[in-house]
Amino acid sequence: MSDKPRTAGRVLLLGGGNMGGAMARGWAEQGSAGAIHVVDPQPGEALRASIEAGRLTHSTAVPDERFDVVVLAVKPQTMATALPPVRAAVGPQTIVISVAAGTTTKTIADHLGDGVAIVRAMPNTPALIGRGITGCFAGENVSQQVRDLAESLLSACGPVVWVAKEADIDVVTAVSGSGPAYVFLLAETLAAAGEAAGLTPELAMTLARHTVAGAGELMVRSEDAPAVLRRNVTSPNGTTQAALDVLMGEGGLAPLMRRAVEAAKRRAAELSEG
CATH class of the missing domain: 1.10.3730.10 (ProC C-terminal domain-like)
Known part of the structure; x- marks a missing residue:
């Protein structure tokens, strides 16, 4: 992989609730992502307005096409059923960012493939007004280039910090997430x-x-x-x-x-x- 900075390109956002909506609004306002496609049967109010205005595209199922970035913003309890359809959207260069508490990089890799670059992130609800903070862990396939891109996207909602151990995301969840x-x-x-x-x-x-x-x-x-x-x-x-x-x-x-x-x-x- 070259050292040239990557741009976000096309983003698939799986889950259009409060957190997904906050991130999508931040990307749109900062211009930090390309085309954004939201998958959610009932997207939140803020995203509905953006969809109706044509700023985002929307579907109730994952499209059969590949994306540059996939953001998993569904509830942890639904990840087991939400992940399998996502595999069709993941290519060799796709970055996966998960904001689901308690879902490990191993669990995600088991569904999407061992070579996938996965970043676990734990934002908090002040992200809704651009004043959140996000703790992140970079999986084993995440290069500095990928890490920089993930930080660029996530910083649309506030500062981003990184932890060295995946288990520390549980502490981030306990301190800033909750x-x-x-x-x-x-x-x-x-x-x-x-x-x-x-x-x-x-x-x-x-x-x-x-x-x-x-x-x-x-x-x-x-x-x-x-x-x-x-x-x-x-x-x-x-x-x-x-x-x-x-x-x-x-x-x-x-x-x-x-x-x-x-x-x-x-x-x-x-x-x-x-």
Whole structure:
């Protein structure tokens, strides 16, 4: 294979739900892919608009033709039935990118062929607004050229990071893949606490939403570590310190989060084992 950078060319997107739709919108906006064909009996609302406008093509079954890139964006539970028809779309130079949790490169290769270049990726739901982050693992047939192309495509939804071991994708899933749900729960519980302390439900939720969103944006924009930002907000013997004494005490947030991430990692591994 030459060292000349590859372009995405024709892309087959198997699965047009939220994540598939987010990726397709990002590619279209950035011009990082060529023609995009979506296979899904019921594509999501955002993709339906693009299909109706003629920006994407669509079918309910995999076409009997080859594509440059195949993106697997179906639910892990459906992969066993979704993969066999995809083999007709995979040629010697096709790149396969899977965003299905718990589906290993071996499982994909068993269906599509041992020589296929496979990248496992774990994006998260902020990809819907271009603010996601994606953790990736490159299979044994993935060259630097293929890796660069996969990163170019996936970065349409936010930053891309790579792990050296496939098992680490389970940890990525537990931290960032499932992580938005943890943050949403934080906002829920913060609002509920505000309501319990006397605020109206609407005001408590507004304060919680904007506090979580603003703090997250500050973390992204700041060069300081979260621990430094936390200390900057915390006056000695002040109100924040009183709250942190509870959250950082024995049995507080840190050990609870470790147990939560471990549970998610364990479940991801179970899915990988079938």
